[in-house]
Amino acid sequence: MKVKRYKKVNKNLRFFINNFGFRQPFQVLIDGTICYCALNNKINIADNIPRYLQGEIKLLTTQCAIVEMESLGSKLNGALLVLKQYAVHKCGHEGKPISGSKCFLSMLGKSNPNHYIVGTQDRDLQDKVRGIIGVPLLYLHMKTPVLEKPSDISIKASVSRLSAVGASEAKALEELKVKNGLLLSNEKPKRKKKKGPNPLSCKKKMKKPGSNSTISKKEGQPEVEKKKRKRVKISQHIREALLQNKNY
Ligand SMILES: [Zn+2]
Known part of the structure; x- marks a missing residue:
């Protein structure tokens, strides 16, 4: 893998690690579309994706995604076999399967609390995933895996989260100062104001x-x-x- 690509995936992955608590092994939700694409391009997901993400990963799918592939006919049998190799994650629709994309979306919820990475070629699902906070999106570009840069909504959420953390840290620091008698409880920390002109720009006094x-x-x-x-x-x-x- 080229150094530039290595840096890019590292940067994108680090964003999710630092801002949304992603940890190894990364859980990658795989659907039939990415299996189909991998098969057509003769690449092995189980080999390529861990190498690309440079970490331990768990390739997961759901019963709903499998059932959907089965319903699409024998043309997709190869992709179905690939999909069935992966661990089947409980999705809560057992017995009453729904479409693969709806199933994945229900697992992501509003903010992807279980830290899934979604691997799909389904454009519609990709768009919906981009609208959910904190979901890394993975797809294949021909033979090459791509971890898309964080979506705008994820970036915005990380910024507001950081500023909230900053504010709470400042408050905690103030409380600590009050506790240690460094600050009166009703006293706000003042900024030191320098009086007079900058001494560096002045002539020495006689x-x-x-x-x-x-x-x-x-x-x-x-x-x-x-x-x-x-x-x-x-x-x-x-x-x-x-x-x-x-x-x-
Ligand atoms: Zn399901």
Whole structure:
């Protein structure tokens, strides 16, 4: 696999790991359409997908998906055999099977709490999956597996989740400060305001002649005189003021 592709799948998968708690082994819900596509392109899902996702995975299907494939006739027998190799996950429709796509959607719910990755070539199901928060979508592009980038709704959910976490962390920190007496309970943390202009952009203040700091301890000479080599430009009006001061 090319490095660029490796980075891309890694990035997409990491999004779901970091934001939605996906963990290995990743559970991939497989339907008949992706089996059919894999068979046509002569690739083995069980080999290719773990290699592509670079992790341990569980390939799952449901009774509903199998029943649907069976009902579509002998033309799909090969794909059906492939599908039947995978573990059959309980979907709650046992005895009363529904269509494969409806079954998968019911397993995803509103926010995919069981962290399924959906593997399908069914365009309609793909669109619906994109509308559910936190569902990675996997499909084949010819012989190549593709883990689609997170859908907009998943990205939005992750952002609002992050900001909520940030707010709750800030609140917890404040409570901790109150508990430790660092902050009064009704006191809000204040931002330190820097007063005055930026000291880096200002000229150094002239030291007042005669103040203690300017007198060297040994000789009692003003420090300004000691550092003769350093030429300090003193403007005319300041020089006059200094001379006036001396005269007092
Ligand atoms: Zn089902």
